[in-house]
Amino acid sequence: MTTSTPGRVLLVARRPGAYPTIGDALAEASDNAVITIASGEYAETVELTGIRVTLAAADGATVVVDGRGADRPVFRTTGGALVLEEIEVLAGGASAIQSHDTELTVRHCTVSGGRGPAIAIRGATAFTVTGCVISAAEQGILVDGSPGRIEDTTVEDVTGDGITLGQGADPVVAGCTVTGCGLRGVYVYQYARPSIEGCVISHTGHEGIAVAHHGGPVIERCTVTGTRGPGIAFASGCGGEISACRVSNTAEPGIAIAEGATPTVSEAVDPGAVGDSALDDMLAELDAMIGLPGVKEEVRALVDELQVNEWRRRAGLPVGAAGHHLIFAGAPGTGKTTVARIYGKLLKALGVLPIGEFHEVTRRELVGQYIGHTAEKTATVFEEAKGGVLFIDEAYTLTRFAGSGGDFGQEAIDTLVPLMEEHRDEVAVIVAGYTDEMAGFLAANPGLASRFGKTIEFENYSPAELLAIFGRMASAGDYELDPDAGPVLTDHFRRVSGDVNFGNARDARLLFEKARTAQSQRLRLTGRMPAVEELRGLRVADVEAAIAR
Structure with missing residues (x-):
């Protein structure tokens, strides 16, 4: 068995003794070298052939590789292996990352801009893209012929297709979010056989998932919503499977299968129906928690109200506008986070929220370091939570009465209040903290208290x-x-x-x-x-x- 010999560890930084640019470090890098990059903006492009190398941000560093002034890819690699980790890539006149027959790993990177696909992967070599955010490009990710894995990655605000899989490619696309695409969310064509699992596709100009030219994907546990075209569409000559998917608020039909297409469809979720067994399972999870009798009663009352509202809506009866924002008050360790997670699942099962994902944040994720920064951070967090639950733990630390940096915390509150009203049907905001301190939090903005429909008290455990x-x-x-x-x-x-x-x-x-x-x-x-x-x-x-x- 052949084993790889560890390569050198090289430092890129703007200080004596380090390499001033990534290109300088690569010029002296041997196979399997690890190039650690200090914080900074690096205006350069990189071309690699046949070398195996890792480029990673130093611990806690913010690294931006800016290729916007060039008409070539920021990273172009042929053969060998390339790992990119925790790097922000800004593209200009071409792709951000272009890979051909390379063992490519892109991990926790932010990729934006450029012409064509932000990330273009071709050849027969396996790849991994995980935990990345791709935005503001002509296309998101293109995979031609390659096996591999795209997971926990967000593709948003692209003018064309979000993820394109062709030329017989058979990667696994798992746990991804694709939203804000001018064309299709996911496009499968030319004999591609991917597995698309647990993904959320929304707000596309055409189909959410489109299959053409003899594609044959396996689509499981996906949510498709808010698309201008059908949610999932199979063209003639295409096959594959659709199972346990939720398709709602799309053009009709939600699932379009052309004559001559042969996919199997099972367990597709009717957006107008709620599975009693699914609800029962989640309520059983709530009941299995030790103690909390008052909390359980309150949550069940909310579920009953939401269920009846859905029945009224389906019967053509009026349903009053209702937000889903809650206050969880009580001491630490009383199950507030666990109940909030279950509540998100219940809202999804009831069809109230399309995703039901749980986003937990604290003051640190919302508050910036200077005036104006906090509003941007808070709005970004809120946008990421759309379709699910935004859980703000120790929310009282945001008030100006909470100590240092209070004004910036106030900015976060003032940003949240209008967002909670404008998007009350798209997200459930749950704020949590000590009972007495939460009263001060609610007094921080005149409109804040009215945004919450209910306060649920969590008693101490006996x-x-x-x-x-x-x-x-x-x-x-x-x-x-x-x-x-x-x-x-x-x-x-x-x-x-x-x-x-x-x-x-x-x-x-x-x-x-x-x-x-x-x-x-x-x-x-x-x-x-x-x-x-x-x-x-x-x-x-x-x-x-x-x-x-």
Whole structure:
């Protein structure tokens, strides 16, 4: 077996002893070299042939490779292997990245601009594009003939097609978002056989997913919505599969299959119908949570109201405008994040939101470093959350009363208020935090409180409930808790639950981890391989040692 010899590690930075440009570093790079790039803007283009190299931003660095002044690709590679990691690529008169028969990996990069496809991949060599954002290009990603994987990637605001797969290409396209395309969201043609899984395609000028010229994709668990053409369309001579997809708010028919096309269609979701079994499963997930009786009752009441509204809409009866924004008030560790995730799933199952994805942010993701920056960051986060749930934890830290940088936090609130009203049918905003502090948060803007339909109070867990949570953690890790440890744990939770900074289930999780550590130390000191029952057993002594830490 042949193994690769590690190459040199080269630094690109504007300081003595480093390479001033990426091109300078590549000129001296050997095979398998890793080129680490310091923060900065690098106005250059790169052409590689037959070399294996990694270009990665240094830890915490913001690296921009700007090729807007050139009429050639910013990165063009033939043969070999190229890894691009956490780099922003700005294209000009050609593609941002053009690859031919290269082991290409593009990871957590931002790619924008250019003529033609932002990323063009050709040949028979496998590739990976993961965690990227591609925008403001003529086309998004083009794959001709290549196997590989496109995952967790967003393609948005392109004048042509979002993702084009042709010439027999058979990649996996998974968990991607394609939105704002002048033509088609995903175009499959010329015998391509991709798997398109769990993707969301919306707001396209033509079809959401179009299949032509003997294409044969497998399309599973995708959501297609808001397209000017049909949601999914198969031309004559095409085959493949469609299963468990949701198609809504598209031109008719939602799924268009031309005469002579032979795809199999199963479990396609009728956007006007709600699966009782799916709802029951999610409500069962809610019911399985320990404690929270008042929270469960409130969520079920919301579900009942939304379900009846949907029935009224389908019957042609009027339905009042209703937002889905909520306030979750209570101490940390009381299940607010978990309930918010379930709520998003419920809204999707009810057809209220097309995606139901969960976006959790804190002050850090919303607040910028200077006046005007915060509004831009907040608007971007809100846009990314459309179709799902935007969960803002510790939202009270955004108010001007929260300490340093309060004015910038106020800017975030002032930006959110009109967005929540204008897009109340497209996103559910849930703000969470301590009950008293949330009152100050709501007072930060005259229109903020009216944007929320309901406040749900999350009570602290009782000592008995915390014991049950601890026991569930132990069972999930395949540990067996000594029954005699129960009273010890209950007494401990009773003592600490009155502390101001008590974290409820978070503290129970921390205590469980400490008990595992204590067990590991105890077993290690035996000097032998423990039996299976010893490895599984959490004793009273382990719990007492954890409490004493």
